[in-house]
Amino acid sequence: MSDSDLKKFIHQLPKAELHIHLEGAIAPGTVLELARRHRMQDTLPAQNEADLQKWFTFTDFDHFVGIYVTIQNLLRTPEDFALIAYRLGEDMARQNIRYREATFTPYTHVDYQDKGLTIEDVLDGLEQGRKQAKAEFGVEIRWTFDIYRNLSFLINEDGSYHPDPAEKTLEYAIAGMDRGVVGLGIGGNEVGAPSSAFKETFVKAKLAGLLSVPHAGETMGPESVWGAVLDLQADRIGHGVRSAEDPALLDYLKEHHITLEVNPTSNLRLHIYPDIESHPFKTLADYGIPVTINSDDPPLFNTTLSAEYALLADAFLYSREDLARFARNAFLAAGAEPEVKGKLLADFDREAAALL
Numbered sequence: 130m131s132d133s134d135l136k137k138f139i140h141q142l143p144k145a146e147l148h149i150h151l152e153g154a155i156a157p158g159t160v161l162e163l164a165r166r167h168r169m170q171d172t173l174p175a176q177n178e179a180d181l182q183k184w185f186t187f188t189d190f191d192h193f194v195g196i197y198v199t200i201q202n203l204l205r206t207p208e209d210f211a212l213i214a215y216r217l218g219e220d221m222a223r224q225n226i227r228y229r230e231a232t233f234t235p236y237t238h239v240d241y242q243d244k245g246l247t248i249e250d251v252l253d254g255l256e257q258g259r260k261q262a263k264a265e266f267g268v269e270i271r272w273t274f275d276i277y278r279n280l281s282f283l284i285n286e287d288g289s290y291h292p293d294p295a296e297k298t299l300e301y302a303i304a305g306m307d308r309g310v311v312g313l314g315i316g317g318n319e320v321g322a323p324s325s326a327f328k329e330t331f332v333k334a335k336l337a338g339l340l341s342v343p344h345a346g347e348t349m350g351p352e353s354v355w356g357a358v359l360d361l362q363a364d365r366i367g368h369g370v371r372s373a374e375d376p377a378l379l380d381y382l383k384e385h386h387i388t389l390e391v392n393p394t395s396n397l398r399l400h401i402y403p404d405i406e407s408h409p410f411k412t413l414a415d416y417g418i419p420v421t422i423n424s425d426d427p428p429l430f431n432t433t434l435s436a437e438y439a440l441l442a443d444a445f446l447y448s449r450e451d452l453a454r455f456a457r458n459a460f461l462a463a464g465a466e467p468e469v470k471g472k473l474l475a476d477f478d479r480e481a482a483a484l485l
């Protein structure tokens with residue numbers, strides 16, 4: 130395939146994305162708009178899109194977290210959440226992404242940052258934006274609410290486990306099940322915040338009908354993925370790429386059909402792998418693990434979902450059939466209601482067949 134044929138095919142292929150952070154998907158233009166809305170421009174280091182994009186450029190993890198916190202602080206009203214949900218859908222239409230499950234961390238906004246927001250404010254805002262995106266662009270958005278694991282060990286002064294961040298996130302996720310919440314996730318640094326502490330919360334989540342979608346096997350090795358599957362009953366793993374280091378784990382993932390949400394550019398920026406050729410995507414796919422392609426925090430990593438497909442196709446010489454298989458994996462592992470999922474899959478099969 131020539132370069133332009135490949136790009137055209139990737140664009141036309143109906144896509145689903147299972148791993149993208151709502152706050153990490155906000156484009157520089159929207160960040161500026163939110164800052165102006167709240168007269169908080171002085172919290173930003175730049176006042177135009179080009180300079181903000183430069184500030185976004187990944188340098189190290191602390192810089193990344195700093196940007197994240199700055200953006201979270203600009204989200205202050207239900208209308209702000211409606212705007213970012215709508216823009217998430219607008220971007221889906223631009224890239225021909227039919228279904229997106231975005232991760233969002235409600236505890237930060239409702240409990241940790243003192244903004245006077247209730248969970249109902251947040252849920253209603255998100256729902257308004259989600260509905261508007263569906264009406265205008267026909268795209269399906271669902272949410273997974275995620276626990277910032279380190280916070281559970283920071284609240285108590287002695288560094289012991291505090292149940293609030295996890296239990297409240299679960300409570301919020303259950304409250305949002307009638308407004309598109311389909312899963313419970315967990316993220317942050319696994320060092321000093323083991324999965325075993327969160328076991329009970331995830332048991333309750335699964336009983337309530339939520340998917341378990343923890344981050345694991347990114348900065349830490351296979352042992353963190355074992356924790357995610359054994360302690361947290363993971364249905365899918367965010368990243369999970371370092372499972373490639375443990376054959377017994379690969380067998381387990383394959384046997385239990387646990388889907389990996391792979392984010393290649395994110396892994397390169399965070400120096401998990403030095404270059405795309407060293408990335409285990411192909412090893413995992415060839416082993417028979419259901420792998421999906423995702424963009425994580427696209428503006429912060431200067432990428433798009435389509436660019437992630439192109440990067441892998443280029444590095445591993447994937448055919449159209451291969452790319453369609455990876456796209457289909459994402460529809461298959463989606464947490465949407467059966468009738469929505471069935472329709473998305475039927476549309477995918479029909480349209481992909483016409484493209485191959």
Ligand SMILES: [Zn+2]
Nearest residue numbers: 150344367425
């Ligand atoms: Zn992530």
